[in-house]
Each structure stands twice: as structure tokens, then as C-alpha cells.
Amino acid sequence: MKNKTSPIPHPFVKWAGGKRQLISKIERYLPKKYNTYIEPFVGGGALFFHLKPLEATLIDNNKELINCYKVIKNDLAGLIEMLKLHKNEKDYYYRIREIDRNQEEFKKWSDVERASRTIYMNRCCYNGLYRVNSKGFFNVPFGRYKNPLFCDEKNLNAVQKVLKNANIIWGDFEECLHFATKGDLIYFDPPYHPLSDTANFTGYTKDNFGKGSQERLFDVFDELNRRGCFIILSNSYNEFILELYESYRIIVINAKRAINSDPTKRGEIKEVLVLNY
Numbered sequence: 001m002k003n004k005t006s007p008i009p010h011p012f013v014k015w016a017g018g019k020r021q022l023i024s025k026i027e028r029y030l031p032k033k034y035n036t037y038i039e040p041f042v043g044g045g046a047l048f049f050h051l052k053p054l055e056a057t058l059i060d061n062n063k064e065l066i067n068c069y070k071v072i073k074n075d076l077a078g079l080i081e082m083l084k085l086h087k088n089e090k091d092y093y094y095r096i097r098e099i100d101r102n103q104e105e106f107k108k109w110s111d112v113e114r115a116s117r118t119i120y121m122n123r124c125c126y127n128g129l130y131r132v133n134s135k136g137f138f139n140v141p142f143g144r145y146k147n148p149l150f151c152d153e154k155n156l157n158a159v160q161k162v163l164k165n166a167n168i169i170w171g172d173f174e175e176c177l178h179f180a181t182k183g184d185l186i187y188f189d190p191p192y193h194p195l196s197d198t199a200n201f202t203g204y205t206k207d208n209f210g211k212g213s214q215e216r217l218f219d220v221f222d223e224l225n226r227r228g229c230f231i232i233l234s235n236s237y238n239e240f241i242l243e244l245y246e247s248y249r250i251i252v253i254n255a256k257r258a259i260n261s262d263p264t265k266r267g268e269i270k271e272v273l274v275l276n277y
């Protein structure tokens with residue numbers, strides 16, 4: 001896995017649906033001035049790390065991911081020490097992966113140990129994916145990378161600096177309603193509405209993000225609009241999403257599709273950006 005030439009700070013995990021390749025397309029639509037930056041589906045936080053806002057609220061319902069953000073913010077030295085103990089070896093990887101199958105044991109792990117496990121596995125697993133099965137257990141196979149950078153101290157230090165004033169929350173996207181006020185910028189990057197029943201990757205957590213969740217998200221979007229926030233939302237280009245947001249400004253962009261088990265289906269696809277301004 002590459003990283004040496006990446007700008008810092010950049011996402012400390014490779015994340016399905018990560019927005020690094022779309023940053024320039026999104027950036028041109030951002031307001032020049034805003035108060036707090038709020039990202040309710042932060043994932044790897046590509047846009048957040050690019051913008052480096054002075055004040056931010058970051059939310060995600062993936063417990064292990066949010067634990068990593070908190071540990072990087074609060075105990076980076078401890079994390080780096082633990083990361084250095086990991087090994088890029090197949091048997092070792094599977095031993096570490098199996099730990100969440102024994103919840104009693106896993107619960108005894110400290111936050112730092114859990115964060116180091118998540119970051120290590122993200123760098124050493126196949127395709128750098130975070131994916132869990134229906135029981136919530138991490139199930140990505142070993143990646144066989146020659147020299148994966150799972151302890152990128154330089155980037156982690158830069159990430160910690162940006163997180164200094166960030167409010168980091170493990171929870172549902174609706175949590176943003178407790179924080180957002182007039183003039184804040186909200187970037188919603190939810191799991192995309194699937195183009196077909198089987199097409200989309202939705203394994204970030206064991207819960208699915210179906211039509212009901214997209215509609216619930218629309219209600220939150222509407223409420224934040226009433227409050228006078230700047231809102232920008234990414235999603236797939238399809239009838240359901242176009243109809244849901246028909247009263248707002250919709251911009252169609254082209255994106256490279258990265259996550260598909262079938263390499264022949266990794267071409268360019270249309271996506272939308274929905275704006276309320």
C-alpha cells in the first residue's frame with residue numbers, strides 16, 4: 001500500500017466510499033465561510049482532513065472506527081507503541097482478527113489495544129476494507145502486502161493536530177441535530193442507496209442503511225435547512241434519490257467506482273451532490 005507521497009494529514013484508514021478522489025469536485029461547491037464543520041458519516045474523513053477545520057463535530061456509528069479517532073486524539077503515544085508490536089504475517093493477522101469472536105475477551109481490551117487492532121488490520125487486510133458479517137465480526141481476509149504502512153507516525157501526528165478541537169461522537173447521524181446551528185457546514189456522505197438490490201457495499205456495521213434510513217436522513221437534511229446551515233450531501237445517481245431531493249439543488253458528477261468484487265464493474269459512475277444553497 002502506498003502512502004509516502006500522500007499529503008498530510010490524510011485518512012488513517014482506507015475506507016469504503018472514501019472521498020479522496022472526489023475532493024476537488026466537492027470543494028468547488030463549498031461555501032467560502034462557515035462556522036463549525038459537521039460530518040455525521042465521517043468514515044475515513046477524507047474531506048475533513050483536507051479542509052482541516054478549526055472546529056468540527058465528527059460522527060459515525062462504527063464503534064471501532066470512532067474509538068480510533070478518540071485514541072489518536074487522546075493517547076497517540078500509547079497507540080504508536082502498540083502499533084509497532086503488530087506483524088504483517090498471515091497467522092498473526094488471523095489471530096488478531098479472531099479476537100472479536102470472543103466478546104468476553106474483547107471487552108477486556110483497552111481502547112488503545114482495540115484502536116491498534118483496527119488500524120493494523122485495515123492496512124494489512126485485503127483491499128484495506130472494513131467489513132463485518134451479520135454478527136458484526138470483522139471478516140476481511142489477509143491482504144499479502146509486502147510492506148504495509150500500519151504505523152504511519154508522521155501522518156498520525158498530523159491527524160492528532162487536526163483532531164485537537166474536534167468533538168468525536170459514536171452514534172447515529174441524527175446526533176448532529178444536537179449540535180448544528182445557523183452558519184455551520186454539514187457534509188453528509190451516507191452509505192449510498194444501491195443501484196440494484198445486490199450491487200452496493202453496505203458492510204460498515206452489521207446494520208443496513210435502507211430506504212427508511214435514506215428518508216430519515218432527508219428529514220434531518222430538511223430540518224438543518226430550516227436552521228440555516230449549509231448542507232452538502234453525496235449519494236448515488238438514481239430515481240429514488242433524485243425524487244427525494246427534488247426540491248434542492250442537485251449536481252451530477254462522475255466518480256470512479258472503487259468497491260466492487262467484479263473488477264469489470266469498476267468503471268466510472270454518476271453520483272450526485274445535493275446542496276441547499
Ligand SMILES: C[S@@+](CC[C@H](N)C(=O)[O-])C[C@H]1O[C@@H](n2cnc3c(N)ncnc32)[C@H](O)[C@@H]1O
Binds near residue numbers: 045
Ligand atoms: C460512505 S462512508 C463515509 C466515507 C467518508 N466520507 C470518507 O471519506 O471516508 C459512510 C459511513 O457512514 C457510517 N454509517 C452508516 N450508518 C450510519 C448511521 N446510521 N449513522 C452514522 N454513521 C453511519 C459508516 O460506518 C461509514 O463510515
